[in-house]
Amino acid sequence: MYFYHMKNIIIINGPNLNLLGKREPEIYGSQTFEAFFDELQTAFPQFKLHYFQSNIEGELIDKLHEVGFSYDGIILNAAAYTHTSVGIGDAIKGISSPVIEVHISNTYSREEFRHQSFISPNAKGVILGFGLKSYTLALQSFL
Numbered sequence: 001m002y003f004y005h006m007k008n009i010i011i012i013n014g015p016n017l018n019l020l021g022k023r024e025p026e027i028y029g030s031q032t033f034e035a036f037f038d039e040l041q042t043a044f045p046q047f048k049l050h051y052f053q054s055n056i057e058g059e060l061i062d063k064l065h066e067v068g069f070s071y072d073g074i075i076l077n078a079a080a081y082t083h084t085s086v087g088i089g090d091a092i093k094g095i096s097s098p099v100i101e102v103h104i105s106n107t108y109s110r111e112e113f114r115h116q117s118f119i120s121p122n123a124k125g126v127i128l129g130f131g132l133k134s135y136t137l138a139l140q141s142f143l
């Protein structure tokens with residue numbers, strides 16, 4: 001017998017990304033993440049997509065622990081915590097699901113403090129600078 005395993009993939013967004021659509025639209029665009037997420041699920045019917053957002057570092061770590069031993073993939077935009085969080089970096093090291101780091105903006109073309117990432121050394125890959133399309137490209141890596 002053949003059971004088709006539908007891949008479970010979660011998008012985890014960090015602080016301030018709940019404001020997408022209203023926050024600095026010249027950098028982050030004018031679409032809400034909820035609307036974009038619905039488009040993504042329609043575009044990738046072969047995946048079961050999940051979404052979690054928190055402004056709280058420990059909640060992001062708890063979610064990584066919760067999904068990180070069973071999900072097929074994690075797409076993580078840790079936002080500002082990318083540049084500060086040893087704890088999130090260590091969490092990624094400690095779990096087994098592959099993590100793709102994404103950013104909406106090209107962090108290397110911005111302030112110097114955005115050039116440091118505690119996520120990148122522990123991520124399977126990094127996609128940044130393509131607007132919300134960065135998430136689409138990250139999902140394609142799981143096809």
Ligand code: DQA
Pocket residue numbers: 015016017077078079080081082102103104105106107114
């Ligand atoms: C971001 C880039 C970070 O430097 C910033 O703190 C964010 C969003 C991005 O997606 O471009 O909040 O992760």
